[in-house]
Structure formats: C-alpha cells, structure tokens
Amino acid sequence: MKKVTSADSLITINHYKNLLTSEGISAFLKNEHFGSIMGEVPFQEVWPELWVAHDLDYDRALQLIDSAKIADESPAASWRCKTCGEQIEGQFSVCWKCGA
Ligand SMILES: [Zn+2]
Numbered sequence: 001m002k003k004v005t006s007a008d009s010l011i012t013i014n015h016y017k018n019l020l021t022s023e024g025i026s027a028f029l030k031n032e033h034f035g036s037i038m039g040e041v042p043f044q045e046v047w048p049e050l051w052v053a054h055d056l057d058y059d060r061a062l063q064l065i066d067s068a069k070i071a072d073e074s075p076a077a078s079w080r081c082k083t084c085g086e087q088i089e090g091q092f093s094v095c096w097k098c099g100a
Helices: 010-022 055-073
Strands: 002-006 027-030 049-052
Touching (some): 002 010, 002 055, 049 055
Antiparallel strands (some): 027 049
C-alpha cells in the first residue's frame, strides 16, 4: 500500500479516488472522518488521504492525479480581442479595455 496524495476536502479526494477506480486501480481513503478529531491535532495532519492498494499502481495513480490537478487549476486559454487587439485572460468573456 502506498499513499498517493492528500486533499483538504472530501469532495476532492473522492474525485481522485473515483478517477483511479475508473482506471481499474484499487484505491481507498484514510482519515475520511477527519472532522471528528479536528481540534486535537493540527488540521493538515488529518487531511483525508488517498492510498493505492498495490504499489505497482502508484506511478500511474500519481500521473492520473497530476493531470487531474492541472485540469482543475489551469485557467482557460487567453484570447485576443477582435475589436482592439488586447490580450485577454481566459477567465474573462468580455474585453476589459473596450467591452467587446
Ligand atoms: Zn477590446
């Protein structure tokens, strides 16, 4: 058994677990009931953890999680305004300069 990653929310860690399970990797959670012991240990110590049952799956699991993290965090590609030519960050849908 090997620990793959931890996350600060059960939603995130379950998302990763489902990802691994759907790829045929046997994965399970530790500390998933971390809320009940909060206050006694530092918060980070009790983050829910994702483990793989078989060490052989570890590298592949890590890759899957990494690509999921990148997909979650990277903003949409930036674009260029057709009206004024300004480069706009991907999270904006209108041009901040001319409003197009
Ligand atoms: Zn513009």
